Amino acid sequence: MADPAYFPPPHSSRIGASDVEQLEAQTRSLRSVDYRYGGGACRDAVVVRIYWAQQLLAAEASDAVRARLLSAVADLHNLAGWTSFDSGQVGAAYHHFDRALEFARHDEDLTTNIVYRRGRVHLHHGAPGDALAYFRRGAFAPLAASIMYSNEAWAYARQARSAEALRALGKAKDSFACADLAHVPDWARFHDETDLTAMTGMVHTELGDTRVAVPALLSAIEGFGPAMARSWTFCLISLASCHFLDGDLDQGRAVGMRAVNAAEELRSERVWDRMRPMVQVAALHGIALR
16 A cells, blocks of 8 residues: 655656656555555545645646646545545545546546546435436446446436336446447546446345346456455345345355455445445344344
């Protein structure tokens, strides 16, 4: 993990592409920490780098470097918002997403990603209708569209709107099939075939369709490596929920314990939020997972 205290000042009053590349590299490194260990493991380090980014913004630069810098600073705030959300700091998350949108005005695809992440805050906190207002906003590149459609499907599923959920999920798969996976920006790399499979499992879990959900979740669990430990844990939670829904209590207990053990290795309040309903269902069957 990168040293959170390391944020060198600009080399001079005028910056070049290498300065922006360094900021992008550090954001990329910290994003990988978020995926693997949770937002609580790197949020402070992300926020510290915002002060360095402000120094870069105050320096002179060519128009091309300035445009790239604005996107880099927007994505840094984007990550600050996401790690704040994962740490349970919703007010800070909204602040950083708002700042990210200000810096990303010239970058349509990054703007779409920030809007998606803000929608996820609403979805997580029980407001799928508000989340839909974000997920329905325009997406320009096929990969961004796939992210939006898959989350739109999840929000519809939370509202028990099965036909609309499945229609949106189909659009997500169609858009993903058209995506240029050879040129993916760092903030969208998480949405690969495994992530789309996981989203399929999540949507069908919400709809109570365990026949589709279980194989999708098993495939995603097999596909996620250690670098995506939080996503892997989310799938375990949903899979355990499916087993309990099916009345397969032994499997539910076994997978539920795996989910709890995995969550204890993460610094993510969001994981525990998602865990609670599954733990409550287990308790109704006399199964204590914690």
